[in-house]
Amino acid sequence: MTKIGIILGSTRPGRNGEAVACWVHEIAAQRTDAEFELVDLADHKLPLLDEAYPPSMGQYAQPHTQAWAEKIASFDGFVIVTPEYNRSVPGALKNAIDFLYAEWANKAVGFVSYGATGGTRAVEHLRLIAGELQMADVRSQVALSLFNDFESFSTFKPIDAQHDALTATLDQVIAWTNALAPLRSH
Template sequence: MPKIGIIIGSTRPGRNGEAVARWVHEIAGQRSDADFEVVDLLDYKLPILDEAYPPSMGQYTQPHTHAWAEKIASLDGFIIVTPEYNRSVPGALKNAIDFLYAEWNNKAVGFISYGGTGGTRAVEHLRGIAGELQMADVRAQVALSLFTDFENFSTFKPADIQRDTLNTTLDQVIAWSNALAPLRAN
């Protein structure tokens, strides 16, 4: 059974991502075809990338990098919960992704985004990043609007249809995580 990490892609005080990740985890936890856990970037306290060698070399020297690498390596796929900041990915999320390379390879990734336009532009950037990291990004995506899925832009109250879209995203991430298992075994 695959292990799927639900990554909270924002470290901002008062972030909406934590409530969204809890919602994803609650719905995902009702399934029996994968194990899910929330992975909070705040728990890893990653500074701006401070490794001397490119991540593709795998020569990590910092304790925080080793801890982050161990967590990401232990997972078979990901749901990334991300806001959209200035038409792109939050700096903390991009930085966390950039710390590693091989730990991301041959794993599936799905996206749950939020913002004024549903966070879709952040996800478009993340899809390109995923390709470079040899990840399989799934087609389905949950795009949450700050205008309709949040009350006063801060209290998460997703529309009912979002649950169906989430389950489709989970279905695809699990299927691809299973399909890529032989590649991860090599």
């Protein structure tokens, strides 16, 4: 069975991302074409990148890196839930991505973002990062507005159209994940 990791990319106290990631997981878990697991970066306690060798060498010395690599390697594809901080990606998410290389390669990735402008600028940066890591980013995405999809900027109440956007994103992630399977088997 195809296994998709839903990565919660914010570690901030009081974050909106937890409600968003739970919503993504709840909807995804109703599907029968893949298994889904929520991966909260806050549970992994990754320090700032502390490996001596570049991740592309795959020579991970730190136990936290080895555990992170094992977790990410267990997935066939990903959905990344991310806020937009200062027109970009949260530092904790970028750091977690930068720890690894081969574990990301030849896997599909979709994005669910949130912020004042729907988190779209963070996703644009993530698309560039995904390309460098040989990930296939899907076109569909969910862009949640703090004005329309949250009450008082903190209580998550997505508008109905967001469910359709998430379904389209999941459809594409699963299709691309399955299409890339032969590349991952080498």
